[in-house]
Amino acid sequence: MTAKLIYRQYCPLAMSSEFLCQRWTMLILRELLEGSTSFNDISRGLPRMSRSLLSRRLKELVEIGVLEHKNKNPDQNAQYTFTQAGKALEPVVMIMAEWGQKWLTVEPSVENIDVDLLMWDIRRHTNPLPFLPNPFIVHIFLNDVPENMASHWLVFENNDVDLCHIDRNFDVDVEIDIGVRKLTKIWMGWEDFDSAINDGEMIIEGPKKYTKIASDWFGQSSVAHIKKIAPSLRLNY
Amino acid sequence: MTAKLIYRQYCPLAMSSEFLCQRWTMLILRELLEGSTSFNDISRGLPRMSRSLLSRRLKELVEIGVLEHKNKNPDQNAQYTFTQAGKALEPVVMIMAEWGQKWLTVEPSVENIDVDLLMWDIRRHTNPLPFLPNPFIVHIFLNDVPENMASHWLVFENNDVDLCHIDRNFDVDVEIDIGVRKLTKIWMGWEDFDSAINDGEMIIEGPKKYTKIASDWFGQSSVAHIKKIAPSLRLNY
DNA sequence: CAGTATCCGATGCGATACTG
């Protein structure tokens, strides 16, 4: 490793931690696991990380042998992918995420939600079901953020889903009206999709055949299936 | 948390990482899992960590709710123990350790072994078998370190094992002569106990009924059972 | 033994600006 070693123990946890527990490293691995491969996509998932630091971390991970950097010479399609050893880190990332999902309070994290990050995150977990029309347009209106950040369109097309922030005069199929914190909680599995509709905090309009299975095509976070512990037992990190 | 938040994402991996991936924190958890509960014992397992930082980290972990601090008022037997949430971190620690055990090269870590740390680590995994005499004294002589650090005695007594650095004129039952790096490798499961004896790098003397089952009472690291990948595939962290 | 307060120096990191 290019960086200086801190722990210098023969214990494998210490060795792993020397680089895995560097700032941002676990989250970079998460981005890769979520499917991002390009520098800009990874960066988009880590908006509070400086690009220069991301560059350094990726380089370290490549040097160590966790990642590979392909197509870096031709100026097209450069991408970071896991090596075999890197792929083996998936359970490490997942189990740490699952622990957090189960044990941590959510209140601090839903203050000051980064809207773009949330929508980016949602998009990559949507399910372009064959049953849906092509294209299938969903307009999400966030009713509690500044107007210029409120509208987002999910464009299900050709078995893929695009995210758009500008109104292209879409022929909208389904309209969703919701607060950004509520949306986060639903997407994370912290609150129930249907009960949000029933209590009126989420308004969803469109042909019933699409709205009634909205939770299917909308998707959820990859840890949404992990149940949280009772609120009184949750930790305030 | 008293410290400032870095990631500020609603992602549970990010939330967990806010404190789990602080410097030294994973290793503190390891110490607790290895059975240490007192400040000094924990510190002994982390010789390169300053006590003031350990103090701060423990305080943070207590504040978050991962640890409890018992008996801190009376000046006796103060101890740190896991809460329910903290105990649930065991798989997180283990899986990260197991990944390291499987995938990382060992060469950097066996340069400059901290002898006291190794012996401390060995002691807490020894097995005081009922079959052994009481007391049962093992003298370990490290043949490649400065003379004043070479001798260590394991004292199996009353179903417990003590570690001693001073010759108390012990009535030694078993004598072990070995290099410190070789000892580390055997203890970590990186090399085989018996083959080390056969190739002469480890000399063990005493009644055959004790020496032939030496690997049983000597014990091994808690990740020694995880097999390493082929050397050519290992990562240089 | 079981910590804690203070001090100050190293370095990690973000901001900015730049290249191909």
Added chain:
DNA sequence: CAGTATCGCATCGGATACTG
């Protein structure tokens, strides 16, 4: 799009000294 170099400051953490 895909990074990299430089600069300067904030903060992290080690050393030291101290307390109960």
